[in-house]
Amino acid sequence: MPIDPADLPVQDRPEQLAARMGVELVKLGLDEVVGTMPVAGNRQPFGLLHGGANAVLAETLGSTLSALHALPDRFPVGLELACTHHRSATEGVVTGVARPIHVGRSTSTTEIVITDAEGRRTCTAKLTCLHRDTEPRPRG
Template sequence: MKTDQIEDLKEREGLVRDLGIEYVELSPERVEMSMPVDARHVQPLGFLHGGASVVLAETVATTGAWLNCPDGKVAFGSEINASHLRPKRSGTLVAVGTPLRRGRNSQVWQVEIRDEGDKPVCVSRCTLAVVDVPEG
C-alpha cells in the first residue's frame, strides 16, 4: 500500500477517526501519530484506558506495515502486547513506530507512546500478518 492510498484511508469513518488519531509522519522506516486524551479515551475512573493506547499502537504498526507491503499485499495485526507505564487523565499522546522485522509473510513493529512532556506512557510490540489484498 502506498502513501497516497493511506491518504484516502485517513478520511474514512471508523475507530481511528472517532478517537481523533492524527497522522504526523509516514515512511516505511518510521510512523508517527498523535492522539488526544479526553473523555473518549478514559476508563470510568477518568484515566487513560489501556485499550485506547493499544488502538493507537496497532494503528501505527499497521500503517507502517502497509507502507512496506509489496503490491497486492496488505498487513493485519495478528498479535500485540503492551506495557502501560504511566497513567494519564488529559493531554496528547505521540506514538512512534519502527520496524523490527519486515518479512514476506509477517512484520514486527515496536511502538513507543509518550506524552506531551516526552514521558513514556506505553510501549508495545505488534506482529502483523502480510496477506493478499482481500477482494472488495
C-alpha cells in the same frame, strides 16, 4: 516494492475506530510512522487514558507501517498485539512512534512507543502483522 504513503487507503473515514478516537497520522515513512491521539474522550472511569485506547493507537500506527511495506502486493492484518502500560496520562495528547523491528515477505513486527505531552513513555507496544496474498473482505 513499498507503497508510496500518498497511495495508502483512506485513514480518516468517520466510521473507522481510529477516526472516532481522534487518531491523527502526522508522519508516514518506511522507517517511522508517527501519530497522535487526545486523552479527552478516551479515558477509563478513573480519568486515566484507557489501556484499550493505547492499543488502538499502537495498532493503527503499526498496521500503517506494515501497509507501507507490504502494499500493494500483500495486505497486512494484525496477528498479535502486546501493550505494556508504564504510566498514566490524564490530559493533553499522547504521541505514538512506530518503528520496524522486522519486515519480511509474510510478516512484520513493529515496536510502538507512546509518550505523554511531557515526553514521558506511557506505553510500549509490539505488533506483529501477517501479510496476506489476498485483500481481506468483510463477510456478507
